[in-house]
Amino acid sequence: MIEVTNLEKSFGDAHILKGISTTFDKGKTNLIIGQSGSGKTVFLKCLLGLFDYEKGKIAYEGQVFAELSEAEKRNMRAKIGMVFQGSALFDSMTIEENVMFPLQMFTKQSKSEMQDRANFVLNRVKLKDANKKMPSEASGGMQKRVAIARAIVNNPKYLFCDEPNSGLDPKTAIVIDNLIKEITEEYDITTVINTHDMNSVMEIGDKIVFLKDGLKAWEGSKDNIFQTDNEVVTDFVYSSNLFKKVRRMYIEDNT
Amino acid sequence: MFRKPTKWSVMKQLILKDIDDLVIGSIGIVAFISFFVGGVVTIQTALNMDNPLIPRSLVGFATRQSVILEFAPTFISVIMAGKVGSFITSSIGTMRVTEQIDALEVMGINSLNYLVFPKFIALTLYPFVISIAMFLGIVGGLAACVFGGYASIDDYITGLQEDFIPFHLVYAFLKTLLFAFVLATVPSYHGYYMKGGALEVGKASTTSFVWTSVVIILLNYILTQMLLS
Numbered sequence: 001m002i003e004v005t006n007l008e009k010s011f012g013d014a015h016i017l018k019g020i021s022t023t024f025d026k027g028k029t030n031l032i033i034g035q036s037g038s039g040k041t042v043f044l045k046c047l048l049g050l051f052d053y054e055k056g057k058i059a060y061e062g063q064v065f066a067e068l069s070e071a072e073k074r075n076m077r078a079k080i081g082m083v084f085q086g087s088a089l090f091d092s093m094t095i096e097e098n099v100m101f102p103l104q105m106f107t108k109q110s111k112s113e114m115q116d117r118a119n120f121v122l123n124r125v126k127l128k129d130a131n132k133k134m135p136s137e138a139s140g141g142m143q144k145r146v147a148i149a150r151a152i153v154n155n156p157k158y159l160f161c162d163e164p165n166s167g168l169d170p171k172t173a174i175v176i177d178n179l180i181k182e183i184t185e186e187y188d189i190t191t192v193i194n195t196h197d198m199n200s201v202m203e204i205g206d207k208i209v210f211l212k213d214g215l216k217a218w219e220g221s222k223d224n225i226f227q228t229d230n231e232v233v234t235d236f237v238y239s240s241n242l243f244k245k246v247r248r249m250y251i252e253d254n255t
Numbered sequence: 256m257f258r259k260p261t262k263w264s265v266m267k268q269l270i271l272k273d274i275d276d277l278v279i280g281s282i283g284i285v286a287f288i289s290f291f292v293g294g295v296v297t298i299q300t301a302l303n304m305d306n307p308l309i310p311r312s313l314v315g316f317a318t319r320q321s322v323i324l325e326f327a328p329t330f331i332s333v334i335m336a337g338k339v340g341s342f343i344t345s346s347i348g349t350m351r352v353t354e355q356i357d358a359l360e361v362m363g364i365n366s367l368n369y370l371v372f373p374k375f376i377a378l379t380l381y382p383f384v385i386s387i388a389m390f391l392g393i394v395g396g397l398a399a400c401v402f403g404g405y406a407s408i409d410d411y412i413t414g415l416q417e418d419f420i421p422f423h424l425v426y427a428f429l430k431t432l433l434f435a436f437v438l439a440t441v442p443s444y445h446g447y448y449m450k451g452g453a454l455e456v457g458k459a460s461t462t463s464f465v466w467t468s469v470v471i472i473l474l475n476y477i478l479t480q481m482l483l484s
Binding site for chain 1: 357363
Protein backbone atom coordinates (compact mmCIF):
# COMPACT_ATOMS: atom_id res chain seq x y z
CA MET A 1 0.00 0.00 0.00
CA ILE A 2 1.13 3.55 -0.72
CA GLU A 3 -0.07 6.34 1.55
CA VAL A 4 0.12 9.94 0.38
CA THR A 5 -0.45 12.66 2.97
CA ASN A 6 -0.97 16.34 2.19
CA LEU A 7 1.45 16.36 -0.76
CA GLU A 8 2.46 19.78 -2.09
CA LYS A 9 4.75 20.54 -5.01
CA SER A 10 5.61 23.79 -6.78
CA PHE A 11 7.78 24.83 -9.69
CA GLY A 12 8.81 28.42 -8.97
CA ASP A 13 5.59 30.37 -8.46
CA ALA A 14 3.43 27.65 -10.00
CA HIS A 15 1.77 25.63 -7.25
CA ILE A 16 1.12 22.31 -9.00
CA LEU A 17 0.04 19.95 -6.19
CA LYS A 18 -1.90 21.68 -3.43
CA GLY A 19 -2.14 19.12 -0.66
CA ILE A 20 -3.17 15.71 -1.97
CA SER A 21 -3.94 12.88 0.42
CA THR A 22 -4.94 9.40 -0.68
CA THR A 23 -4.01 5.74 -0.46
CA PHE A 24 -3.25 3.23 -3.21
CA ASP A 25 -4.18 -0.29 -2.22
CA LYS A 26 -2.29 -3.53 -2.73
CA GLY A 27 -3.61 -5.94 -5.36
CA LYS A 28 -5.74 -3.19 -6.91
CA THR A 29 -5.48 -1.07 -10.02
CA ASN A 30 -5.45 2.50 -8.77
CA LEU A 31 -6.12 5.12 -11.42
CA ILE A 32 -5.21 8.80 -11.38
CA ILE A 33 -7.35 10.76 -13.80
CA GLY A 34 -7.87 14.42 -14.61
CA GLN A 35 -7.57 17.00 -17.34
CA SER A 36 -4.23 17.90 -18.92
CA GLY A 37 -2.41 20.24 -16.56
CA SER A 38 -4.21 18.96 -13.47
CA GLY A 39 -0.95 17.69 -11.97
CA LYS A 40 -1.23 13.96 -12.74
CA THR A 41 2.26 13.53 -14.18
CA VAL A 42 3.87 15.63 -11.43
CA PHE A 43 2.00 13.53 -8.85
CA LEU A 44 3.21 10.31 -10.45
CA LYS A 45 6.81 11.58 -10.62
CA CYS A 46 6.62 12.55 -6.92
CA LEU A 47 5.39 9.04 -6.13
CA LEU A 48 8.34 7.61 -8.07
CA GLY A 49 10.83 9.87 -6.30
CA LEU A 50 11.78 11.59 -9.56
CA PHE A 51 10.59 14.94 -8.13
CA ASP A 52 11.21 16.23 -4.62
CA TYR A 53 8.23 17.84 -2.94
CA GLU A 54 7.94 20.68 -0.44
CA LYS A 55 5.33 19.37 1.98
CA GLY A 56 3.59 16.14 2.90
CA LYS A 57 4.84 12.58 2.76
CA ILE A 58 4.69 9.47 0.64
CA ALA A 59 4.97 6.18 2.50
CA TYR A 60 5.48 2.74 0.93
CA GLU A 61 4.19 0.16 3.44
CA GLY A 62 4.80 2.71 6.18
CA GLN A 63 8.31 3.65 5.01
CA VAL A 64 8.55 7.33 4.09
CA PHE A 65 10.52 7.39 0.83
CA ALA A 66 12.10 10.83 1.37
CA GLU A 67 13.45 9.78 4.78
CA LEU A 68 15.24 6.65 3.50
CA SER A 69 19.02 6.50 3.13
CA GLU A 70 20.49 6.30 -0.39
CA ALA A 71 21.00 2.53 -0.02
CA GLU A 72 17.44 2.05 1.25
CA LYS A 73 16.07 4.17 -1.61
CA ARG A 74 18.02 2.01 -4.04
CA ASN A 75 16.51 -1.13 -2.51
CA MET A 76 13.06 0.43 -2.62
CA ARG A 77 13.47 1.37 -6.29
CA ALA A 78 14.36 -2.22 -7.10
CA LYS A 79 10.81 -3.06 -5.95
CA ILE A 80 9.26 -0.55 -8.36
CA GLY A 81 8.33 -1.28 -11.98
CA MET A 82 7.41 1.54 -14.32
CA VAL A 83 5.71 1.61 -17.71
CA PHE A 84 6.36 4.96 -19.37
CA GLN A 85 4.01 6.73 -21.78
CA GLY A 86 6.39 6.23 -24.69
CA SER A 87 7.52 2.82 -23.34
CA ALA A 88 11.09 4.19 -22.79
CA LEU A 89 12.71 1.02 -24.06
CA PHE A 90 16.47 1.25 -24.51
CA ASP A 91 17.02 1.75 -28.25
CA SER A 92 20.44 0.15 -28.30
CA MET A 93 19.23 -3.14 -26.79
CA THR A 94 17.14 -5.97 -28.17
CA ILE A 95 13.74 -6.70 -26.62
CA GLU A 96 15.25 -9.56 -24.62
CA GLU A 97 18.12 -7.37 -23.37
CA ASN A 98 15.62 -4.68 -22.36
CA VAL A 99 13.67 -7.19 -20.29
CA MET A 100 16.85 -8.67 -18.78
CA PHE A 101 18.22 -5.23 -17.86
CA PRO A 102 16.76 -4.92 -14.32
CA LEU A 103 17.97 -8.46 -13.57
CA GLN A 104 21.46 -7.58 -14.78
CA MET A 105 21.52 -4.51 -12.57
CA PHE A 106 20.00 -5.90 -9.39
CA THR A 107 20.54 -9.65 -9.26
CA LYS A 108 23.46 -12.04 -9.45
CA GLN A 109 21.70 -14.45 -11.80
CA SER A 110 23.61 -16.21 -14.54
CA LYS A 111 22.90 -15.24 -18.14
CA SER A 112 20.87 -18.40 -18.77
CA GLU A 113 18.78 -17.78 -15.64
CA MET A 114 18.12 -14.22 -16.78
CA GLN A 115 17.17 -15.44 -20.25
CA ASP A 116 14.78 -18.00 -18.77
CA ARG A 117 13.11 -15.33 -16.63
CA ALA A 118 12.95 -12.90 -19.59
CA ASN A 119 11.34 -15.61 -21.75
CA PHE A 120 8.86 -16.36 -18.98
CA VAL A 121 7.68 -12.76 -18.63
CA LEU A 122 7.68 -12.20 -22.40
CA ASN A 123 5.41 -15.23 -22.69
CA ARG A 124 3.29 -13.82 -19.86
CA VAL A 125 2.69 -10.63 -21.86
CA LYS A 126 2.00 -12.80 -24.92
CA LEU A 127 5.15 -11.88 -26.79
CA LYS A 128 6.83 -14.92 -28.25
CA ASP A 129 9.64 -14.98 -30.82
CA ALA A 130 10.32 -11.26 -30.41
CA ASN A 131 13.41 -11.63 -28.21
CA LYS A 132 15.96 -10.65 -30.81
CA LYS A 133 14.01 -7.77 -32.32
CA MET A 134 15.06 -4.20 -31.67
CA PRO A 135 12.43 -1.91 -30.09
CA SER A 136 12.23 0.09 -33.33
CA GLU A 137 11.07 -3.07 -35.13
CA ALA A 138 8.15 -3.57 -32.73
CA SER A 139 4.68 -2.00 -32.99
CA GLY A 140 3.37 0.42 -30.34
CA GLY A 141 1.35 -2.34 -28.66
CA MET A 142 4.34 -4.69 -28.65
CA GLN A 143 6.55 -1.97 -27.18
CA LYS A 144 4.04 -1.44 -24.37
CA ARG A 145 4.00 -5.15 -23.66
CA VAL A 146 7.80 -5.24 -23.57
CA ALA A 147 7.71 -2.27 -21.18
CA ILE A 148 5.29 -4.20 -18.94
CA ALA A 149 7.52 -7.28 -19.15
CA ARG A 150 10.55 -5.18 -18.16
CA ALA A 151 8.58 -3.62 -15.31
CA ILE A 152 7.53 -6.97 -13.80
CA VAL A 153 10.64 -9.04 -14.52
CA ASN A 154 12.17 -8.37 -11.11
CA ASN A 155 8.95 -9.19 -9.20
CA PRO A 156 8.12 -5.62 -8.17
CA LYS A 157 5.81 -4.75 -5.30
CA TYR A 158 4.67 -1.57 -7.02
CA LEU A 159 3.81 -1.00 -10.67
CA PHE A 160 3.40 2.50 -12.07
CA CYS A 161 2.04 3.17 -15.55
CA ASP A 162 1.97 6.58 -17.22
CA GLU A 163 -0.71 6.68 -19.93
CA PRO A 164 -0.22 3.01 -20.87
CA ASN A 165 -2.85 3.25 -23.64
CA SER A 166 -1.77 6.44 -25.34
CA GLY A 167 -1.22 6.01 -29.06
CA LEU A 168 -2.80 2.55 -29.16
CA ASP A 169 -5.85 1.43 -31.10
CA PRO A 170 -8.91 0.62 -28.92
CA LYS A 171 -8.49 -3.15 -29.24
CA THR A 172 -4.82 -3.11 -28.24
CA ALA A 173 -5.63 -0.64 -25.44
CA ILE A 174 -8.07 -3.16 -23.96
CA VAL A 175 -5.46 -5.92 -24.23
CA ILE A 176 -2.95 -3.74 -22.34
CA ASP A 177 -5.54 -2.78 -19.69
CA ASN A 178 -6.50 -6.40 -19.10
CA LEU A 179 -2.87 -7.43 -18.95
CA ILE A 180 -2.10 -4.83 -16.28
CA LYS A 181 -5.19 -5.86 -14.30
CA GLU A 182 -4.31 -9.57 -14.51
CA ILE A 183 -0.70 -8.96 -13.48
CA THR A 184 -1.78 -6.76 -10.56
CA GLU A 185 -4.04 -9.49 -9.19
CA GLU A 186 -1.74 -12.38 -10.05
CA TYR A 187 1.33 -10.90 -8.35
CA ASP A 188 -0.66 -8.98 -5.67
CA ILE A 189 1.11 -5.71 -6.40
CA THR A 190 0.09 -2.09 -5.89
CA THR A 191 -0.55 -0.65 -9.34
CA VAL A 192 -0.93 3.08 -9.99
CA ILE A 193 -2.00 4.15 -13.48
CA ASN A 194 -2.05 7.68 -14.79
CA THR A 195 -4.61 7.78 -17.59
CA HIS A 196 -6.93 9.82 -19.79
CA ASP A 197 -8.62 6.74 -21.17
CA MET A 198 -12.23 6.58 -19.94
CA ASN A 199 -12.49 3.01 -21.14
CA SER A 200 -9.74 2.08 -18.65
CA VAL A 201 -11.62 3.96 -15.94
CA MET A 202 -14.79 1.93 -16.61
CA GLU A 203 -13.02 -1.41 -17.02
CA ILE A 204 -10.16 -1.63 -14.52
CA GLY A 205 -10.59 1.25 -12.05
CA ASP A 206 -10.62 -0.48 -8.66
CA LYS A 207 -9.83 2.91 -7.20
CA ILE A 208 -9.96 6.20 -9.05
CA VAL A 209 -8.43 9.46 -7.86
CA PHE A 210 -9.65 12.49 -9.82
CA LEU A 211 -7.35 15.52 -9.80
CA LYS A 212 -8.36 19.05 -10.71
CA ASP A 213 -6.05 22.06 -10.50
CA GLY A 214 -3.63 20.22 -8.23
CA LEU A 215 -6.29 19.09 -5.76
CA LYS A 216 -8.03 15.77 -5.25
CA ALA A 217 -11.54 16.57 -6.48
CA TRP A 218 -13.01 13.09 -6.03
CA GLU A 219 -12.10 9.49 -5.32
CA GLY A 220 -13.99 6.25 -5.59
CA SER A 221 -14.27 3.07 -7.66
CA LYS A 222 -15.47 2.41 -11.22
CA ASP A 223 -18.92 1.60 -9.79
CA ASN A 224 -19.04 4.83 -7.77
CA ILE A 225 -18.14 6.89 -10.83
CA PHE A 226 -21.41 5.90 -12.54
CA GLN A 227 -23.41 7.09 -9.57
CA THR A 228 -21.58 10.21 -8.48
CA ASP A 229 -23.28 13.59 -8.68
CA ASN A 230 -19.98 15.43 -8.43
CA GLU A 231 -20.25 17.86 -11.35
CA VAL A 232 -16.50 18.23 -11.83
CA VAL A 233 -16.17 14.47 -12.31
CA THR A 234 -19.25 14.01 -14.47
CA ASP A 235 -18.23 16.95 -16.69
CA PHE A 236 -14.90 15.29 -17.34
CA VAL A 237 -15.79 11.60 -17.44
CA TYR A 238 -19.07 11.95 -19.34
CA SER A 239 -17.98 14.65 -21.73
CA SER A 240 -18.68 12.40 -24.75
CA ASN A 241 -22.21 11.40 -25.79
CA LEU A 242 -21.19 7.75 -25.83
CA PHE A 243 -20.22 7.76 -22.15
CA LYS A 244 -23.35 9.75 -21.28
CA LYS A 245 -25.38 6.92 -22.85
CA VAL A 246 -23.33 4.28 -21.04
CA ARG A 247 -23.96 6.01 -17.73
CA ARG A 248 -27.69 6.32 -18.40
CA MET A 249 -27.87 2.61 -19.24
CA TYR A 250 -25.90 1.68 -16.13
CA ILE A 251 -28.21 3.72 -13.91
CA GLU A 252 -31.30 2.26 -15.60
CA ASP A 253 -29.98 -1.29 -15.18
CA ASN A 254 -29.21 -0.74 -11.52
CA THR A 255 -32.43 0.96 -10.43
CA MET B 256 29.27 10.98 -12.09
CA PHE B 257 31.46 8.95 -9.72
CA ARG B 258 28.87 8.40 -6.98
CA LYS B 259 26.83 5.20 -6.79
CA PRO B 260 28.78 3.36 -9.50
CA THR B 261 27.08 0.95 -11.88
CA LYS B 262 27.74 -2.77 -11.39
CA TRP B 263 31.18 -3.59 -12.84
CA SER B 264 29.99 -6.42 -15.11
CA VAL B 265 27.58 -3.98 -16.79
CA MET B 266 30.02 -1.06 -16.77
CA LYS B 267 32.67 -3.21 -18.49
CA GLN B 268 30.30 -3.84 -21.40
CA LEU B 269 29.38 -0.16 -21.61
CA ILE B 270 33.04 0.87 -21.69
CA LEU B 271 33.82 -1.65 -24.44
CA LYS B 272 30.82 -0.44 -26.45
CA ASP B 273 31.89 3.19 -26.08
CA ILE B 274 35.47 2.34 -27.05
CA ASP B 275 34.03 0.80 -30.21
CA ASP B 276 31.66 3.72 -30.92
CA LEU B 277 33.87 6.63 -29.95
CA VAL B 278 37.46 5.48 -30.51
CA ILE B 279 37.53 2.61 -33.00
CA GLY B 280 34.65 4.13 -34.97
CA SER B 281 36.59 7.36 -35.42
CA ILE B 282 39.80 5.86 -36.74
CA GLY B 283 38.61 5.72 -40.36
CA ILE B 284 37.72 9.39 -40.73
CA VAL B 285 40.76 10.48 -38.67
CA ALA B 286 43.06 8.38 -40.87
CA PHE B 287 41.54 9.78 -44.08
CA ILE B 288 41.73 13.42 -42.97
CA SER B 289 45.20 13.09 -41.44
CA PHE B 290 46.73 11.48 -44.51
CA PHE B 291 45.45 14.14 -46.91
CA VAL B 292 45.93 17.16 -44.66
CA GLY B 293 49.50 15.97 -44.00
CA GLY B 294 49.95 15.90 -47.77
CA VAL B 295 48.50 19.41 -48.15
CA VAL B 296 50.77 20.81 -45.43
CA THR B 297 53.76 19.37 -47.30
CA ILE B 298 52.62 20.76 -50.66
CA GLN B 299 51.92 24.23 -49.20
CA THR B 300 55.31 24.32 -47.49
CA ALA B 301 57.17 23.13 -50.60
CA LEU B 302 55.39 25.60 -52.89
CA ASN B 303 56.30 28.52 -50.61
CA MET B 304 60.00 27.60 -50.56
CA ASP B 305 61.24 29.25 -53.74
CA ASN B 306 64.62 30.28 -52.34
CA PRO B 307 67.20 27.70 -53.53
CA LEU B 308 69.29 28.33 -50.41
CA ILE B 309 66.64 26.82 -48.17
CA PRO B 310 67.26 23.06 -47.84
CA ARG B 311 64.47 20.81 -49.14
CA SER B 312 64.57 18.92 -45.84
CA LEU B 313 62.66 21.85 -44.38
CA VAL B 314 59.51 20.35 -45.97
CA GLY B 315 59.75 17.32 -43.67
CA PHE B 316 60.63 19.49 -40.69
CA ALA B 317 57.65 21.84 -41.24
CA THR B 318 55.25 18.93 -41.78
CA ARG B 319 56.41 17.19 -38.59
CA GLN B 320 56.07 20.34 -36.49
CA SER B 321 52.66 21.27 -37.92
CA VAL B 322 51.26 17.78 -37.58
CA ILE B 323 52.59 16.95 -34.11
CA LEU B 324 52.08 20.34 -32.48
CA GLU B 325 48.78 21.49 -33.89
CA PHE B 326 47.14 19.49 -36.63
CA ALA B 327 46.83 16.12 -34.89
CA PRO B 328 45.94 17.19 -31.34
CA THR B 329 43.88 20.33 -32.02
CA PHE B 330 42.50 20.16 -35.55
CA ILE B 331 41.49 16.50 -35.15
CA SER B 332 39.92 17.29 -31.77
CA VAL B 333 37.74 19.98 -33.35
CA ILE B 334 36.68 17.43 -35.99
CA MET B 335 36.01 14.93 -33.21
CA ALA B 336 33.87 17.57 -31.45
CA GLY B 337 31.65 17.33 -34.53
CA LYS B 338 31.73 13.57 -34.93
CA VAL B 339 31.99 12.16 -31.41
CA GLY B 340 30.54 15.21 -29.62
CA SER B 341 27.37 15.31 -31.71
CA PHE B 342 26.98 11.55 -31.33
CA ILE B 343 27.25 11.78 -27.54
CA THR B 344 24.85 14.74 -27.26
CA SER B 345 22.25 13.31 -29.62
CA SER B 346 22.35 9.81 -28.12
CA ILE B 347 22.05 11.04 -24.51
CA GLY B 348 19.58 13.78 -25.56
CA THR B 349 17.36 11.24 -27.32
CA MET B 350 17.43 9.11 -24.17
CA ARG B 351 16.33 12.19 -22.22
CA VAL B 352 13.38 13.08 -24.49
CA THR B 353 12.20 9.47 -24.79
CA GLU B 354 12.25 9.07 -20.97
CA GLN B 355 14.98 6.41 -21.08
CA ILE B 356 16.97 8.41 -18.51
CA ASP B 357 13.87 8.61 -16.29
CA ALA B 358 13.56 4.83 -16.66
CA LEU B 359 17.14 4.42 -15.38
CA GLU B 360 16.47 6.77 -12.46
CA VAL B 361 13.25 4.96 -11.51
CA MET B 362 15.21 1.71 -11.40
CA GLY B 363 17.60 3.37 -8.93
CA ILE B 364 20.49 3.57 -11.37
CA ASN B 365 22.78 6.61 -11.26
CA SER B 366 22.12 7.66 -14.85
CA LEU B 367 25.06 10.09 -14.98
CA ASN B 368 27.44 7.32 -13.97
CA TYR B 369 25.77 4.83 -16.32
CA LEU B 370 25.85 7.15 -19.34
CA VAL B 371 28.85 9.47 -18.94
CA PHE B 372 31.48 7.51 -17.00
CA PRO B 373 31.99 4.85 -19.72
CA LYS B 374 32.50 7.60 -22.31
CA PHE B 375 35.00 9.28 -20.04
CA ILE B 376 36.97 6.04 -19.66
CA ALA B 377 36.68 5.14 -23.37
CA LEU B 378 38.10 8.51 -24.36
CA THR B 379 41.22 7.98 -22.26
CA LEU B 380 42.21 5.94 -25.34
CA TYR B 381 41.87 9.07 -27.45
CA PRO B 382 45.68 9.66 -27.51
CA PHE B 383 45.84 6.40 -29.47
CA VAL B 384 43.70 8.00 -32.20
CA ILE B 385 45.91 11.09 -32.17
CA SER B 386 49.05 8.90 -32.49
CA ILE B 387 47.53 7.43 -35.64
CA ALA B 388 46.72 10.96 -36.88
CA MET B 389 50.34 12.04 -36.29
CA PHE B 390 51.75 9.00 -38.04
CA LEU B 391 49.43 9.18 -41.04
CA GLY B 392 49.82 12.96 -41.35
CA ILE B 393 53.56 12.51 -41.68
CA VAL B 394 53.12 9.54 -44.07
CA GLY B 395 50.68 11.65 -46.13
CA GLY B 396 53.31 14.37 -46.31
CA LEU B 397 55.88 11.83 -47.47
CA ALA B 398 53.54 10.53 -50.16
CA ALA B 399 52.79 14.07 -51.39
CA CYS B 400 56.50 14.84 -51.43
CA VAL B 401 57.36 11.78 -53.48
CA PHE B 402 54.43 11.86 -55.92
CA GLY B 403 54.58 15.66 -56.31
CA GLY B 404 58.34 15.67 -56.70
CA TYR B 405 58.80 18.39 -54.04
CA ALA B 406 61.67 16.67 -52.22
CA SER B 407 63.36 13.31 -52.11
CA ILE B 408 62.45 10.67 -49.52
CA ASP B 409 65.89 11.16 -47.92
CA ASP B 410 65.40 14.95 -47.65
CA TYR B 411 61.97 14.48 -46.14
CA ILE B 412 63.18 11.92 -43.59
CA THR B 413 66.20 14.10 -42.75
CA GLY B 414 63.78 16.99 -42.13
CA LEU B 415 61.64 14.83 -39.89
CA GLN B 416 64.65 14.12 -37.67
CA GLU B 417 66.00 17.70 -37.54
CA ASP B 418 65.91 19.56 -34.22
CA PHE B 419 63.46 17.09 -32.75
CA ILE B 420 62.41 18.12 -29.23
CA PRO B 421 60.85 15.18 -27.35
CA PHE B 422 58.95 17.59 -25.05
CA HIS B 423 56.83 18.55 -28.05
CA LEU B 424 55.34 15.06 -27.96
CA VAL B 425 54.68 15.39 -24.21
CA TYR B 426 52.99 18.74 -24.89
CA ALA B 427 50.90 17.25 -27.71
CA PHE B 428 49.71 14.29 -25.63
CA LEU B 429 49.00 16.42 -22.57
CA LYS B 430 46.76 18.57 -24.77
CA THR B 431 45.18 15.45 -26.22
CA LEU B 432 44.28 14.05 -22.79
CA LEU B 433 42.70 17.33 -21.75
CA PHE B 434 40.78 17.53 -25.02
CA ALA B 435 39.59 13.95 -24.45
CA PHE B 436 38.14 15.07 -21.12
CA VAL B 437 36.41 18.00 -22.87
CA LEU B 438 35.08 15.68 -25.61
CA ALA B 439 33.55 13.36 -23.01
CA THR B 440 32.05 15.95 -20.68
CA VAL B 441 30.83 19.00 -22.65
CA PRO B 442 28.67 17.02 -25.13
CA SER B 443 27.39 14.77 -22.32
CA TYR B 444 26.36 17.85 -20.34
CA HIS B 445 24.43 19.27 -23.32
CA GLY B 446 22.67 15.96 -23.92
CA TYR B 447 21.93 15.10 -20.30
CA TYR B 448 20.49 18.46 -19.28
CA MET B 449 18.58 19.22 -22.48
CA LYS B 450 14.86 19.90 -22.38
CA GLY B 451 12.25 19.59 -25.11
CA GLY B 452 11.75 17.23 -28.03
CA ALA B 453 13.39 16.01 -31.21
CA LEU B 454 14.05 19.52 -32.52
CA GLU B 455 15.88 20.43 -29.32
CA VAL B 456 18.07 17.32 -29.67
CA GLY B 457 19.33 18.75 -32.97
CA LYS B 458 19.83 22.17 -31.43
CA ALA B 459 21.64 20.67 -28.43
CA SER B 460 24.00 18.79 -30.79
CA THR B 461 24.87 22.00 -32.62
CA THR B 462 25.35 23.95 -29.38
CA SER B 463 27.46 21.15 -28.00
CA PHE B 464 29.71 21.19 -31.09
CA VAL B 465 30.14 24.97 -30.84
CA TRP B 466 30.97 24.92 -27.12
CA THR B 467 33.26 21.89 -27.34
CA SER B 468 35.20 23.59 -30.16
CA VAL B 469 35.39 26.88 -28.24
CA VAL B 470 36.67 25.14 -25.10
CA ILE B 471 39.24 23.16 -27.11
CA ILE B 472 40.53 26.27 -28.90
CA LEU B 473 40.75 28.27 -25.67
CA LEU B 474 42.46 25.43 -23.81
CA ASN B 475 44.86 25.04 -26.72
CA TYR B 476 45.86 28.71 -26.43
CA ILE B 477 46.27 28.55 -22.64
CA LEU B 478 48.27 25.29 -22.70
CA THR B 479 50.51 26.48 -25.50
CA GLN B 480 51.24 29.68 -23.60
CA MET B 481 51.91 27.73 -20.40
CA LEU B 482 53.97 24.85 -21.77
CA LEU B 483 55.85 26.21 -24.76
CA SER B 484 56.54 29.87 -24.05
